Amino acid sequence: MKKPILAFFVLLLFSFLLPFVLQKSLFPFYRYGMFAEPPKQNLTHETFEILVYENGQFRKFDPMAKGLYPSISEYLMRNYYYRNQANHFLSIMAKDMGAYTEFYMLRHYKDGDAFSNIITLTDTVASYKNPVKVEP
Amino acid sequence: MSLDNKLVSILILVVGLIIFNALALGPFHDFIEDYLNQPQSFPSFNGFITTFYPRLEVETQRFPTAFFLGKYEQVIYRANLVILFSFLFWAGIQIQRLRDYFERQYTVLSHLNSLQIKWFTVSFYLACIYYTYDWPANLLSLTAVQELFKPVGIVQWIPFFPNKLGIYFISITYFFLIAVCILYERKFWASIGVALLFLYQLGLLQGFEKIDHTYATFTYAVILLPLFHQNNFHFRGMAIAGIRISIGLAYLFSALEKLMTGGLSWLSGHTIKMQLLANMEKGHWFLYEPFPQIASLFVLLFQFFFVFSIVSGRACFIFVVAGILFHWSTAFLIDVGGYDSPWIFMYIFLFGTKTFDTNKK
Numbered sequence: 001m002k003k004p005i006l007a008f009f010v011l012l013l014f015s016f017l018l019p020f021v022l023q024k025s026l027f028p029f030y031r032y033g034m035f036a037e038p039p040k041q042n043l044t045h046e047t048f049e050i051l052v053y054e055n056g057q058f059r060k061f062d063p064m065a066k067g068l069y070p071s072i073s074e075y076l077m078r079n080y081y082y083r084n085q086a087n088h089f090l091s092i093m094a095k096d097m098g099a100y101t102e103f104y105m106l107r108h109y110k111d112g113d114a115f116s117n118i119i120t121l122t123d124t125v126a127s128y129k130n131p132v133k134v135e136p
Numbered sequence: 137m138s139l140d141n142k143l144v145s146i147l148i149l150v151v152g153l154i155i156f157n158a159l160a161l162g163p164f165h166d167f168i169e170d171y172l173n174q175p176q177s178f179p180s181f182n183g184f185i186t187t188f189y190p191r192l193e194v195e196t197q198r199f200p201t202a203f204f205l206g207k208y209e210q211v212i213y214r215a216n217l218v219i220l221f222s223f224l225f226w227a228g229i230q231i232q233r234l235r236d237y238f239e240r241q242y243t244v245l246s247h248l249n250s251l252q253i254k255w256f257t258v259s260f261y262l263a264c265i266y267y268t269y270d271w272p273a274n275l276l277s278l279t280a281v282q283e284l285f286k287p288v289g290i291v292q293w294i295p296f297f298p299n300k301l302g303i304y305f306i307s308i309t310y311f312f313l314i315a316v317c318i319l320y321e322r323k324f325w326a327s328i329g330v331a332l333l334f335l336y337q338l339g340l341l342q343g344f345e346k347i348d349h350t351y352a353t354f355t356y357a358v359i360l361l362p363l364f365h366q367n368n369f370h371f372r373g374m375a376i377a378g379i380r381i382s383i384g385l386a387y388l389f390s391a392l393e394k395l396m397t398g399g400l401s402w403l404s405g406h407t408i409k410m411q412l413l414a415n416m417e418k419g420h421w422f423l424y425e426p427f428p429q430i431a432s433l434f435v436l437l438f439q440f441f442f443v444f445s446i447v448s449g450r451a452c453f454i455f456v457v458a459g460i461l462f463h464w465s466t467a468f469l470i471d472v473g474g475y476d477s478p479w480i481f482m483y484i485f486l487f488g489t490k491t492f493d494t495n496k497k
Contacts, residue, residue: 005370005373008378012381016389020214021211021214021218023207023211024188024189027288027339028289028338028339028355029289030352032386032393034390035394036397036402037410045413066277067274067276067278067280068277072345075344110413
């Protein structure tokens with residue numbers, strides 16, 4: 001029985017070692033790289049949000065309405081923005097919403113050399129307008 | 137093992153490491169650099185890399201070639217580290233006293249009585265309900281954005297998002313099996329079913345390009361707990377020891393990642409400052425020095441040494457208190473995790489083996 005027990009513990013160890021060496025989570029085994037990024041001299045931080053223009057008013061879009069937790073939607077927006085597919089992302093969010101509703105993705109970028117000296121820039125990085133649904 | 141054999145082993149290790157590093161940091165390093173500059177010139181290799189590391193497509197838009205070369209070099213350094221530690225581990229288990237010590241620890245753990253098993257299984261499966269009761273609603277909402285779904289890990293074997301009917305079926309079966317595990321003893325197949333459905337649902341939730349560590353240690357318990365339902369003390373020993381070790385290793389590897397990625401300069405406090413900056417409402421008081429530096433040192437020491445809590449009762453209590461404070465601070469200051477984090481719940485597996493052992497005086 002000793003060898004299977006040892007094999008079990010070696011396998012358990014490998015479930016940590018493989019993601020560690022490859023620097024990649026292999027679900028359900030994780031790389032524990034949260035907050036491990038190397039320190040930067042500049043304190044930069046970017047966030048994304050979606051605004052909806054409907055009935056003459058802007059409102060903030062809540063990704064939870066689509067089952068996306070804020071932390072997940074933030075990641076998705078960032079990834080789709082860097083893949084130049086932000087408009088496609090908005091078109092998916094716009095599904096089942098009213099005709100002519102407009103969607104805007106905003107990118108807020110905080111930057112500064114010290115925490116007392118922070119500037120925030122905001123860009124509109126993508127937009128999408130829901131088309132009129134044509135009844136068959 | 138004779139002295140000659142030990143010397144030969146060390147010689148093989150040293151020569152092997154030299155050859156490995158010469159190749160990895162020499163010709164193969166140049167090949168990787170060429171590939172990163174012109175990925176389209178290496179179509180089959182590019183296909184292999186993007187299958188394995190799909191985020192490369194995103195990250196190449198954000199970072200220069202040097203960043204990815206750094207990642208590649210990290211793989212080599214980490215492989216060296218693992219080889220060296222494996223060798224040290226192998227050398228360690230050749231020492232009789234160390235082997236005896238771990239065998240004694242394992243023997244204590246493997247003799248769980250029925251009361252202990254009931255305590256661990258009932259608590260854990262009740263926690264499963266508490267931590268996952270909202271999954272069906274989340275999954276149902278996510279069907280609206282299933283175009284964004286990119287399956288990860290083992291979920292890639294079922295590469296589509298289930299429809300609403302499928303989610304109802306999965307959820308009802310999952311909670312039914314949990315109830316069976318709570319109400320009846322030794323339900324091996326029910327606990328296997330819970331494990332598979334837990335992993336599948338978690339995989340679906342994590343298939344939206346964001347890996348979340350909330351359930352990292354909890355997942356090990358889901359996978360290993362079916363062994364509790366086997367009438368064999370070795371299986372039970374492996375389960376409880378495996379869960380304990382995985383909790384310790386999760387913290388240890390978090391610390392190692394920080395040291396390997398950020399180096400000792402991680403202690404400068406910049407990383408913590410950045411996180412606090414993102415949550416200014418609560419975090420701004422803590423941006424003032426030396427809080428970020430002190431917090432960085434505490435985090436690193438806590439994560440690095442937590443692994444000792446699994447072998448020492450006194451250290452266990454201190455580390456568990458520190459762990460609760462650590463998770464509560466991250467929840468309060470940077471909105472990561474929660475006050476009822478599954479990481480905190482998992483501490484129950486660090487206690488209770490002696491308290492409940494009525495066979496031992």
